[in-house]
Amino acid sequence: MAILKRIFGNHKAGTVDPSRIARATTSQTGEDYARPVRAQVYREATITLESGYSRKGIVLDYTDTGLRIRFPTNESLPRYLTVNARSVGISGRAQVVWQKGSEIGLKLV
Structure with missing residues (x-):
């Protein structure tokens, strides 16, 4: 039990530190x-x-300012490219904002 108190502290169940709530x-x-x-x-x-x-x-989701696209393979993409997603009414120049695996987030320029 002493090791559990050392690891998890002496907090009672249901008590929350108010300073942590304000930060979050x-x-x-x-x-x-x-x-x-x-x-x-x-x-x-x-x-x-x-x-x-x-x-x-x-295209997984989109807004007026950008969209998220998933590809079948992982490839590194340049910062600027042209996107054509006429089925959702978006086409034109775009900037790659983030890339994680085979998904990218584009911001329309």
């Missing part, structure tokens, strides 16, 4: 950061690099 709730909420509503879809899109290379992927 003050980061980008409410008026500070309004996230746009995303439309969940599963539609085909094509991206084209400046070299002319193009590949197809699936």
